[in-house]
Amino acid sequence: MQGKNQKQQLIFAIYWFMLAYVVAALVWWFIALTIQNNATSEFRIADLPADHTHYALELKRIEQFRERKFAQYTGEGITFLLIIMGAAIFIFRAVRRQFKQGRQQQTFMMAITHELKTPVAVAQLNLETLNKHKLEKPQKEKLLSNTLQEIKRLNLLCNNLLVSSQLEQGGYVYAYEDVNTAEFLEEIVENFNNRFPSRPIEWKVDESAAICVDLHLMQMAINNVFENAFKYSKGIIRLSAEKNNSMLMIKILDEGPGIPDEDKKSVFNKYYRLGNEATRTSKGTGLGLFIARRIINAHKGKIFIENNHPQGATFNIVLPLNKV
Numbered sequence: 573m574q575g576k577n578q579k580q581q582l583i584f585a586i587y588w589f590m591l592a593y594v595v596a597a598l599v600w601w602f603i604a605l606t607i608q609n610n611a612t613s614e615f616r617i618a619d620l621p622a623d624h625t626h627y628a629l630e631l632k633r634i635e636q637f638r639e640r641k642f643a644q645y646t647g648e649g650i651t652f653l654l655i656i657m658g659a660a661i662f663i664f665r666a667v668r669r670q671f672k673q674g675r676q677q678q679t680f681m682m683a684i685t686h687e688l689k690t691p692v693a694v695a696q697l698n699l700e701t702l703n704k705h706k707l708e709k710p711q712k713e714k715l716l717s718n719t720l721q722e723i724k725r726l727n728l729l730c731n732n733l734l735v736s737s738q739l740e741q742g743g744y745v746y747a748y749e750d751v752n753t754a755e756f757l758e759e760i761v762e763n764f765n766n767r768f769p770s771r772p773i774e775w776k777v778d779e780s781a782a783i784c785v786d787l788h789l790m791q792m793a794i795n796n797v798f799e800n801a802f803k804y805s806k807g808i809i810r811l812s813a814e815k816n817n818s819m820l821m822i823k824i825l826d827e828g829p830g831i832p833d834e835d836k837k838s839v840f841n842k843y844y845r846l847g848n849e850a851t852r853t854s855k856g857t858g859l860g861l862f863i864a865r866r867i868i869n870a871h872k873g874k875i876f877i878e879n880n881h882p883q884g885a886t887f888n889i890v891l892p893l894n895k896v
Contacts, residue, residue: 580671587667591660598656602649606642613638673843688729691722698722721767728799731792732859736842739866746786746870753781753813753820760794761811768802775811781820783891785871793867796860797824797875797887804828805884815893822889825880836877840865 616634620627698719702712738744754777761773783790801809807827814821831839838844843858868875873891880886 583667584664587664591656594656595653598649598652602645605645609638609641609645688726691726691729694722695719695726724767728792728795732796732863735789735792736859736863736866739863739870744789746789748784748786750782750784751787751790752779753777753783754779756783756787756790757794757811757813757822760791760798763795764798764802764809771802772808773811774808777811777813778815781813781815781893783820783893785891786867789867790871793864794822794824794889796864797889799860801826801828801885801887807884816890818893820891820893822891824887824889825884827880827884830879830883831877831885839877840875 613634617631620630620634698715701707702715707715735744757775757777761775764771765773798809801824805826805828810823810825812821812823812825840861842862844862845858865875868889868891871891873889875887875889878886878888
């Protein structure tokens with residue numbers, strides 16, 4: 573990683589040196605033309621006979637010509653300088669963005685490799701244990717339950733990868749249907765209760781609320797937000813859903829470390845993960861919240877984050893109650 577940073581610094585150093593060289597050449601071009609213009613004007617003045625009938629008029633014309641040329645060189649120089657600086661800034665930002673995306677993709681590949689290997693390794697170990705040892709029924713059930721949980725986690729990760737690709741390429745075909753909000757969210761809560769039986773979830777939902785969504789995608793979006801809350805919080809997770817005029821307001825509250833104000837929008841970017849150590853030690857690929865926002869936006873909704881007092885974060889999801 574240090575070698576790549578040094579290489580990046582070298583590339584930027586060469587880039588700025590070349591830019592400085594181009595700007596210096598432009599300034600030198602302007603100075604040379606100005607000197608040449610002045611020399612030409614002085615030569616024409618010296619060549620003008622003092623007893624010329626229209627000496628004053630010719631002298632004025634020569635001065636006007638010199639001023640026009642100076643204005644021309646100045647205008648062209650400023651135009652070229654603006655074009656060069658504009659192109660330089662554009663290229664610098666594009667290259668820096670590519671480097672940043674490259675680092676994020678590298679981090680993503682490391683994370684995704686770990687995320688894929690972990691459930692496979694756990695499932696393999698559990699199945700080998702069942703195959704090699706004669707265990708009591710409670711032990712077998714615990715191993716099977718743990719294996720099933722890891723397989724579900726692997727399935728969620730694969731779905732995230734597939735849907736992320738389809739959404740970005742515009743290849744996903746939405747299948748909208750009317751959904752009862754209470755039934756829809758109850759299924760998600762039950763799933764997380766089964767996966768994390770020791771983690772309490774408090775939830776309150778308006779049973780009369782109904783939305784028109786692609787059920788598969790919306791389940792994935794809410795699951796990803798829930799997954800994020802469970803990942804970074806060890807306390808109670810609270811869920812609420814209620815009508816607000818023509819909109820459905822869904823809130824998911826956790827008691828984790830919270831999200832700094834400067835990162836509240838960035839966490840929805842692809843591959844983005846918070847830079848603090850508490851987050852870095854947690855599992856994740858940086859895709860979950862990115863996919864959630866893409867799905868919610870596609871349903872003409874929005875998702876944003878607020879602070880949960882005294883501690884934690886509140887994910888607010890707003891969806892239209894009327895048909896999309």
